[in-house]
Amino acid sequence: MKKIFLYATLICGLCSCGLDNYDAPTASLSGAIIDKETKENVPGQAQNGTKIRMYEFYNDEWSVQPNDSWVSQDGTFSNTAVFTGKYKILAEGPFETVEPIEMEVSGSKQMNFEVTPFLRISAEATSNETGKVTVKTSVDNVLDKTVQAVEFYYCKTPYVDKNTFTAKESVKLGTETELDIATYSHTFENLKSGKTFYFRVGALAVNPGGFYNYSKVIEVTVK
Structure with a gap:
């Protein structure tokens, strides 16, 4: 019984090591939500307001769960926990729906969304x-x-x-x-x-x- 317990412990330990061996995200995405007419940032709500949603293309399909980040109240955003790869990126907030953008993200990537605000x-x-x-x-x-x-x-x-x-x-x-x-x-x-x-x-x-x-x-x- 002790040997079985020892083997089980070793297997669990090896599995844990395997799970911990993933590389941490090294890429980032930053930018701003910009008013298409005035060319100024669209002010927002820091929490539960405008969000940037990143869907990764992985194993020949788009991920179901997005990597979300909130837009700051000054209209800028920065997500520093992004894995290098191809993404479909959307912006959701108090503005007319904009088309998603597909792009490769690696290193420090910058992009802006031009939108028409409701008000x-x-x-x-x-x-x-x-x-x-x-x-x-x-x-x-x-x-x-x-x-x-x-x-x-x-x-x-x-x-x-x-x-x-x-x-x-x-x-x-x-x-x-x-x-x-x-x-x-x-x-x-x-x-x-x-x-x-x-x-x-x-x-x-x-x-x-x-x-x-x-x-x-x-x-x-x-x-």
């Missing part, structure tokens, strides 16, 4: 009164979709979106949800003077993935 959001934030910051935004309904939500956020850190904020204010929408361009404003009050906060606007147009479009993050020191 194009610009914003500015100013502190003209003690303890107050006013945020003004313009929401361009690029693809004439129904706008379901427009939200103002602020946060104590630079990372701010619909899931990460210190305070949020939702706009009560009316018939302007069908307009090409609509403007809104909100004033956050009772903020501590001299402190720096980060402001942002997010908006949701009807889309199957429930993806939000965003403005850039704006840093403001309260008056």
Whole structure:
């Protein structure tokens, strides 16, 4: 019985060694999601927002399970855990569907996706009164979709979106949800003077993935 146990242990050990002998991924893929019209990065949501999906071509077929990576809130992405090989690469987010790109990935590869966002959001934030910051935004309904939500956020850190904020204010929408361009404003009050906060606007147009479009993050020191 002891000999059988010893043999079994040796076999398991050898199998474990075999599994551990795979080379670690040495390639990387980085780039940005770029607005086709403005040529600027499309701001995003760091977690559960825009994602890059990489399907590897292996054993004469495309893998079923993708290698996913999130796009940062500034619209850039970087996946440093990629095996050298051929991939079909897709981008999913708050923009019109884009065709997948097939390419060989080795070393440090760079690529961008040019997209048409559902909404194009610009914003500015100013502190003209003690303890107050006013945020003004313009929401361009690029693809004439129904706008379901427009939200103002602020946060104590630079990372701010619909899931990460210190305070949020939702706009009560009316018939302007069908307009090409609509403007809104909100004033956050009772903020501590001299402190720096980060402001942002997010908006949701009807889309199957429930993806939000965003403005850039704006840093403001309260008056």
